[in-house]
Amino acid sequence: MQHQESIRFTTLDEFAQYLENLGKGQLDFTAYPIAGEPESFHYDGVEQIVTRQPDGKTFDNVEDFLRYAFQCDPEGYANTEYVDVKVQS
Numbered sequence: 001m002q003h004q005e006s007i008r009f010t011t012l013d014e015f016a017q018y019l020e021n022l023g024k025g026q027l028d029f030t031a032y033p034i035a036g037e038p039e040s041f042h043y044d045g046v047e048q049i050v051t052r053q054p055d056g057k058t059f060d061n062v063e064d065f066l067r068y069a070f071q072c073d074p075e076g077y078a079n080t081e082y083v084d085v086k087v088q089s
Contacts (some may be wrong), residue, residue, distance in 0.1 A: 005087040012066040012078065015085075019043055019062060028053075031069050032084040040088075041065075 009015040019027075027043040040053040050065035051058045059065040070078040 007085045007087070008082050009085065010082045012063075012070055012072075015066055015069065015083065016062060019045075028088040030086045030088065032086070033069065033071060034080045034082065035071070 007018070009018065022043065022045045024045040026045060030038050030040045032038045042051045042053055048062055049058055050062060059068065067076060069083050071080045072078050
């Protein structure tokens, strides 16, 4: 069995910094929120776009994705304390 790296992000900024540090890399990952079902995503560092798999929904920008992942309200306040991420590639 292949080991998957698991990372816990407690703030939007932490998660944003992680994606920024990937540079122009690609990343497939699953996000596990406190509430709700885990979802799989693909991050394209060249385009700086996050796509939800398998339906192909693309977020307008990384900030919109982070607000979605942290279940933010319209003012941008997170409704969840953390998001666990398992890296698949």
